[in-house]
Every structure is written in C-alpha cells, then in structure tokens.
Amino acid sequence: MSSLDDTICAVATPPGEGGIGVVRVSGSQALVIASQNIRLRNSRPWDELQAFRFYLGHFLGKYSEHSNASARTVLDEVLVVIMRAPRSYTGEHVVEVHCHGGMAVVETICTALIEVGARLAEPGEFTKRAFLHGRLDLTQAEAVLDTIQANSLLSLKLAQEHLQGKLSSILQGMREGLLKMVAHLEAGMDFVEDDIQFIDLTEMKGQVQGIVTELNRLIDSSGEGRIIREGVRAVIMGQPNVGKSSLLNALLGIDRAIVSAIPGTTRDVLEEAIMVDGILVRFFDTAGLRSSPDELEREGMNRAQQKIEQADVLILVVDRSEYTNEKDVFEFLKYQEKQYIVVLNKSDLPHRLPRKSIERMIGKHFPNDEESRNNFECVEVSAKTGEGLLELRSAIKKRALGRRLEGHDSVLVGRIRHTTLLRQARESLRQALEALNNGGAPEYLAMELRSALHSLGEIIGVVTNEDILDQVFRDFCIGK
Secondary structure, eight states: OOOTTSOEEEEOSOSSOOSOEEEEEESTTHHHHHHTTEEETTOOOGGGOOTTOOEEEEEEEOSSTTSOGGGOEEEEEEEEEEEOTTSSSSSSOEEEEEEOOOHHHHHHHHHHHHHTTOEEOOTTHHHHHHHHTTSSOHHHHHHHHHHHHOOSHHHHHHHHHHHTTHHHHHHHHHHHHHHHHHHHHHHHHHTGGGTOOSSOHHHHHHHHHHHHHHHHHHHHTHHHHHHHHHOEEEEEEOSTTSSHHHHHHHHHTSOOSOOOSSTTOOOSOEEEEEEETTEEEEEEEOOOOOOOSOHHHHHHHHHHHHHHHHOSEEEEEEETTSOOOHHHHHTTOOOTTSEEEEEEEOTTSOOSSOHHHHHHHHHTTSOSSHHHHTTEEEEEOOTTTOTTHHHHHHHHHHHHHSSOOTTOOSOOOOOHHHHHHHHHHHHHHHHHHHHHHTTOOHHHHHHHHHHHHHHHHHHHTSSOOHHHHHHHHTTSOTTO
16 A cells, blocks of 8 residues: 655656666655665765756665675766756655666666665655645646657647646636635525525526536537647548558558459458647548358458447548449448548549539438538549548548647546546536526535535546546556
8 A cells, every 4th residue: 555655756758778877765754765775975874965967976785685785886977967856747746866777777776776775666756745735736636647748749738738737727727716706505404494595596597607607618629629639539441452452551651451353352350550740640541331140250341330339530431442332331420420531542544433423422311411511522533543542641630630739728638537427527517407497496406516516526636536646547657
C-alpha cells in the first residue's frame, strides 16, 4: 500500500541508451537519501544548496550486491538539482540526478537509492502526489499523460489547454454558480414559515439553463476532442478484389498489405497509421464481406464488422472498371449516421458507370434530408498511379472533424470519463429545470443541483476516491 510518508524514486527517462538519464526522488527524506549516495564536488552541505541550480558530483555505489558497504565507488559523474517543498512538481522535496543514459547506469543509481531508504514509485505516483498536494487538479493530471502521448500538434494543443487549466476554469465557474444556488435554496428552507425567498426562481431557471447550454457545448465537442486525442479511425471496406489493400499501400507509401487477384486474401484486420494534415489517421484494411465456407475468412469478416461499427469514417472502395450495382454496395451502407467516403478506385482504367450514376445509386440509401445527403462524398482514385490520393486525405480529415480546428478557440473534451460525468451533470440539471417549471419542492431542487455538483467535482477531483484515482493514473509510466 503506497503512503505519502514514503520517499519514492524512479527512472524518469525511457529505457535504452541515450545521452542523458534522469532518476527522480520525491518525499520528505529525498535530500537525506540522495546525500548518502552523492558526493558533491564543492563539498557544500546539502541544506545550503540552492534550489533549481545544478551541482556537479559523483554518485557512489556498489558494482556487486555482494560488496560490503565500505566498498562503494564512483558509479558515474552526475548533475544534481534539488527542489524544496512546496515549490516542486509533487509539492514535496524533490531531487533529480542527471547521469549518462545507459540502462546499467540509471538502474544501478535507482537501486542504490532504494537501498538507503527510498521506495520504487508506482506508475503515475509522482503526478498523483502533485494532485494530492494541490499542485494539479484531476483534469490537469490527466493532461500530463496526454501531453506525453500526444501524437500530433493538435493533440498536443488540446493537452496543453487542459494542463493550463482551461477546462478546470469552466467547470469551476459552473460549480460556483451551482453552490450559490444551493446555498440560497437551503437558506430559504430554513425560513420557510416566514415565506422568505433568497433567490428568484425565474432567475435561477435562467442560470441553470445557461449551465446546461455550456454542458451541451462541451459534450458535443467530445467526438472531435476524442479524434484529436486518439486519432481518426478510418475503415477501408468493400467487396473482395476492389483494391482495398492496394489503396492502403498507396496511402502509406509502402507495401504493407498483401495484394492478390485471389478473393479472400485479406483475412484479418490490418492497422496502420499516418499523419494527414496534422491529424493522426488509423487506417483499418478489412476483409471483403461475402459468403464464404472458410472459417478463417469468416472470422476476418466478423472482425471487419466490429471495426466498421467503431469507425469515425467509412471508406467504401468501388472498382470503377467493373460494373457496380446496388447489391454490391447495399451491405456497406447500413451505418447512415456515419461519415462515408466512396472511393471510385482504378480511375486510370476505362469506367463502366458514370460517377453521377454511382452517386445516385448510393444516395438512394440515405434519408432524403440535407444532413443525411451530406454524409457521403465520392472521390476518384487510382491506387496504382496515386491519382486522387491527396483529395482523399483531405476528405478524410473533413469528414472526421467537420471543420478545421486549428483556429478554434473553444475548449474541447476528449476523455470518456469527462463526457460521462458531464452527461450525468446535464441530466441532473434537466431534472432541476423540470422541477422549476412544475413548481417542485426546494428540497428536490437542491438535491438535483447537488447531484450535478458531485458529477462536476468528480471531473476535477474535488470529489474523489481511490477507485477514481486508480482509473486516472493506471496508464501512467513509472517515473511520472
């Protein structure tokens, strides 16, 4: 069981060889423990060292676990920087040892620190301590991991906005408004016999509706936020032998998928990722859907179906050099709420049907309203020559995001945990609005407002428990 009383240490740099390795120590005894292993060149006492300044020294340790304590020798020349509580990342005393970046060096230094009183940190424990000491709220702690895992400039921008507290500020503003409403309602309950009202219910209704509007905006942004954070899931699908694998190879610029004239060559889902105009796109090349006695091919088709259901963009490949009828595309047009790109492949060959005929055929399967008609577009491509690939990449980003977000200043939500709790808060406030419209009791109103407060507080960590913290920090690496 971890304890804040422990002093923890861990290697903070990735495993492998590098110019620099960093070992981090945090806790009330960090300076004491580090001083037992480090001999500073200037021989100054550790309590006289200035914070945020590098000092040159030698790290002392044993080359063999069988050596006695007096047999310590120089393991490496190091730079040491100290940060005293509370002015550190964790809010505790922190010592960082900067050494040469070989695996043997950093692991031996970490082991030596453990031998004199430190404990190996758990995954995310440094950031968890930063949260517990009030240096970060929970959305900012999650943004630390998102910054580390950012796969594009846009995902880095989203992570940094959350790390800077922009989402927290919005949620704190909502909570402050709700707290005032609850306080006024409960004050009125105390003076119910005197018929004193501490807040105008019409005014309260307007305030609650304003918060619901902002919650709607945040919830509506979650799809785009998730795509920016995790990447676009683009599934390539279609009948066997229409050129799906050839299209994937052309988009990647390498021969990743096996291409064959034999139907059923692709039996599993292949996944590859590339950057498309600043957005990570994860392509899934799926098995062609058809009736087959082959058990392996059927399993590949089942997996293809699962990926299609999870996709952000569906890329339906049609062989334009062959005659296409409605039966060829019907099976693939069941997901009308999704965004489709119909790739008219083999545009370098003579085509059997005009483009407009194919567009009309596909359009008949979508509801006859403007929004649904805009859910698909056709792009002419030749996987062989590369013609149309640039247009296809642009269409993928446009279909996935709906608009370009580089100039978009609104805060986005990208985590399922946040979206779930925002929806819970919105539902509580909708119940409160219904009660306000129907003359509900103040006690019921206060209960629903408190429920919304609880959900919002859980997002930023005002309301928390060990299960929530475990969920947030389980994906962190050791050393962060």
